[in-house]
Amino acid sequence: MVIFAITRQRVHFTCRWESNVVDAKQITKDQETRKVLLSFAQSIQERDIVTYEHSRRVATYASRLARHLGWSRREARDLALAALVHDLGKTWIANDILNKSAALSEEERRKMERHPLIGARILIGCDIHPFYVEAVLHHHEAWDGHGYPVGLKGEEIPLSARILTVADVYDVLTSQRPYKAPLSNDAARERLLQASGASFDPMIIRAFLHLLDNTPGFPVRQNLCGMPQTEDLELMLSPQTFLTGA
Numbered sequence: 001m002v003i004f005a006i007t008r009q010r011v012h013f014t015c016r017w018e019s020n021v022v023d024a025k026q027i028t029k030d031q032e033t034r035k036v037l038l039s040f041a042q043s044i045q046e047r048d049i050v051t052y053e054h055s056r057r058v059a060t061y062a063s064r065l066a067r068h069l070g071w072s073r074r075e076a077r078d079l080a081l082a083a084l085v086h087d088l089g090k091t092w093i094a095n096d097i098l099n100k101s102a103a104l105s106e107e108e109r110r111k112m113e114r115h116p117l118i119g120a121r122i123l124i125g126c127d128i129h130p131f132y133v134e135a136v137l138h139h140h141e142a143w144d145g146h147g148y149p150v151g152l153k154g155e156e157i158p159l160s161a162r163i164l165t166v167a168d169v170y171d172v173l174t175s176q177r178p179y180k181a182p183l184s185n186d187a188a189r190e191r192l193l194q195a196s197g198a199s200f201d202p203m204i205i206r207a208f209l210h211l212l213d214n215t216p217g218f219p220v221r222q223n224l225c226g227m228p229q230t231e232d233l234e235l236m237l238s239p240q241t242f243l244t245g246a
Contacts, residue, residue, distance in 0.1 A: 033081075034081060036128065037081045037085055037132065040084075040088055041055065041085055043091060044084075044088060047090075048090065048098065054171055057171045057220045057222070058086065058167045059080040060080070061171065061220065062079050062083045062164050063076040063077065063083070064211060065163050065167060066079050068207055068210070068211055078131060078132075079160055081132065082136060082164065083135075085136060086116075086135065088119035088123070088136065089114065089117065089136075093111060093112060093115055097112060100178065103179070113140070116137050116139060116140055116148070116149055117137065119136045119137070120137035123136060134160060135161050137149070137161075138158055138161035139164040140165070141162075142165075143198060143199060143200055144197070144198045146198075154201075157201075162204050165199070165204075166201075166205060166208050167208075169191075169195075170192060171220075173187075173188040173191055173192075174188050176222075185212065189209060189212060189213075
């Protein structure tokens with residue numbers, strides 16, 4: 001009986017030790033992933049400051065929306081990281097296409113629509129967790145199946161990508177671009193509502209519009225900022241930042 005009790009205790013200690021080792025390895029892996037993704041965000045900043053600033057705002061909108069939908073702070077932070085690199089593939093798109101003020105030709109449009117696939121392949125090549133790969137790959141899918149690059153429909157689209165899609169489009173609508181003037185918040189709101197059930201998950205739209213309508217200062221100010229660090233991702237989720245739209 002004594003031998004059995006000692007053996008059982010040793011098994012318990014061994015399992016706990018192995019669990020701690022696994023947790024430590026996972027923490028190290030997560031830290032490495034954040035460093036890689038932030039380095040990619042820096043490469044976007046160096047390549048195209050407009051795309052980088054857009055990505056920062058999308059990260060803020062996406063993380064706030066995720067928290068509103070019940071995601072944990074860590075999950076929302078991970079989504080913010082994915083948002084920072086959602087347009088990574090555009091670093092491989094020529095400037096004359098990215099900055100074109102006129103409508104894209106059919107060939108140019110096909111090249112532009114490859115950017116989610118390019119970004120996903122870059123992340124896969126760096127052994128980045130599938131969560132980030134899926135968010136980047138599918139952020140241009142549409143609820144009705146008419147998006148790209150795969151043409152997923154409805155809940156086939158990862159929830160992370162469905163959230164990014166709404167955050168992405170809202171920021172594009174309200175931003176100055178070479179090919180368009182920014183829309184007002186009311187006009188952008190109407191565009192999102194009109195496309196609910198077609199381009200966007202209706203549940204995500206309802207949640208986003210609730211935040212837009214009920215959160216003072218929800219739209220993020222458009223200004224040039226430096227590179228975010230891990231602590232900046234936490235700041236995106238802070239109540240003060242949420243209320244001020246900083």
